[in-house]
Amino acid sequence: MTRFSANLGFLWNDLPLPEAIRAAKDSGFHAVECHWPYETDASEIKAALEDTGLTMLGLNTLRGDVSAGENGLSALPGRQAEARAAIDLAIEYADAVDAAAIHVMAGKATGPKAHAVFLENLAYAADRTRRIILIEPLNRHDAPGYFLETTTQASGIIAELAISNLKLMFDCYHVGRSEGDVITRLTDLFLIVGHIQIASVPYRRQPDHGELHYPSIFSAISELGWRRPIGAEYKPDGPTEGSLGWMHQYTR
Structure with a gap:
């Protein structure tokens, strides 16, 4: 059975985060993840996780001045x-x-100075915690100007730093939009992957839409030996509960 994590940046994002965690549990998810939870007291999140038995797989660092376009x-x-x-x-x-x-x-940055600063800050982060530090290439259509654009660039940074808790966030949606050949890229990079996310290409809807054939992708992920929940980071085309038909066939 494939297990899934609800990305609460997109799923149930009309609910307060503790309620969204409970909704994810009620809908059959095995874990949750979020984008920027900082406006919610951490004790409320911890209580919801304990109540549901779900694990929080990850969260993002702040983007900066969002009104100025920072990411x-x-x-x-x-x-x-x-x-x-x-x-x-x-x-x-x-x-x-x-x-x-x-x-x-x-x-959003480019050039050798940006590369050097990113490596310094990643080394700082990895040294400060035992938790996994993830880096994620974002596709140029959704995030023009973002420093990290491809899995090749990301894998090069991971190899250059050679830090055990620095891993790749492999988002099938971003890879599908920027590079294609998702299964081959995932297979080639599997040893440095710290988390996998999914959404349809090109519209980032639930994964039974679009160009990518997720039954084949899920089969490949299983054959590679991935046993952790896969992050459902898509934008529902209606209420979240009505978008979950794709998941039930894999979690029965």
């Missing part, structure tokens, strides 16, 4: 103090809710 801080030259404050906050929150991983968001 992360850790690859921005001259912003190291803010980036590390965001990392420290994420670690503190992850410790409070026992989240398995922290996604360190790079931000």
